[in-house]
Amino acid sequence: MTLNSLGLDTKKTKEIATDLNHLLANFQIYYQNLRGIHWNIKGKRFFDLHVKFEELYTDANIKVDEIAERVLTLGETPLHTFEDYTAVAQVPVGKNISKDDLSVRLIVDSLTELLKIERLILDKSGDANDEGTNSMMSDFITEQEKTIWMMNAWLDE
Template structure:
């Protein structure tokens, strides 16, 4: 079996890089949605949600960089154009969200989609003993599950 310079199987790593790029594209869409909601939110929840959306987009920006750097570590090239992001997006692209419940529902739905992608990557990285990607996905999943729980609680829903 042919391996790359960090000891991972070449073919499986290329497949993993593709999945990471899809995740990267979707995180970029999630990030842009958060920025728009941060700017446009209105109503009685404005102060709380304006700050929360900023917290979430700053976190997404860090994760975007981590994903891109992991792709590079694995020998790939991260997506970096808007056409790539849009082509690979599974997350709903929204604009002009002003209402609090609509915004929170979009976050929950977006994070649910990201979790699906991350679990696929977790399974693939585990199968080839890629602990770097595995650890990153585990951390993302734990954080996002908690965020979904908190956002669902804000909506008055259970998970």
């Protein structure tokens, strides 16, 4: 087994970095979805949702940076083109969504996909003793589960 400068198995960290790049691509689509629904939301709930969507896209933008920097920390190169993102992303793309319930449903569906990827990374990073990635995924999962709960409460589901 070859260890990197972090003391982690290079083979395992390369695989984790690949998975983090997959997460990065999906987060970029999620971020862009949030921008789109923030710009296009209409209706009686405009003021509340417009502010909430801005809060979510600001948080997503921070997470995008954290993911990319973790990929770099693990010695790999983060994906950084929309071509790369769309080639691997599974998060649904929300186009021209302006209705409140469809906007919130898009958030729930997107976060559900992100959680699947994050849990996979959490398992692998735990196995690799990669506490930095493990902690990041744990924090992301905790926040996103709460957001899904709140969005589902809003949807009354």
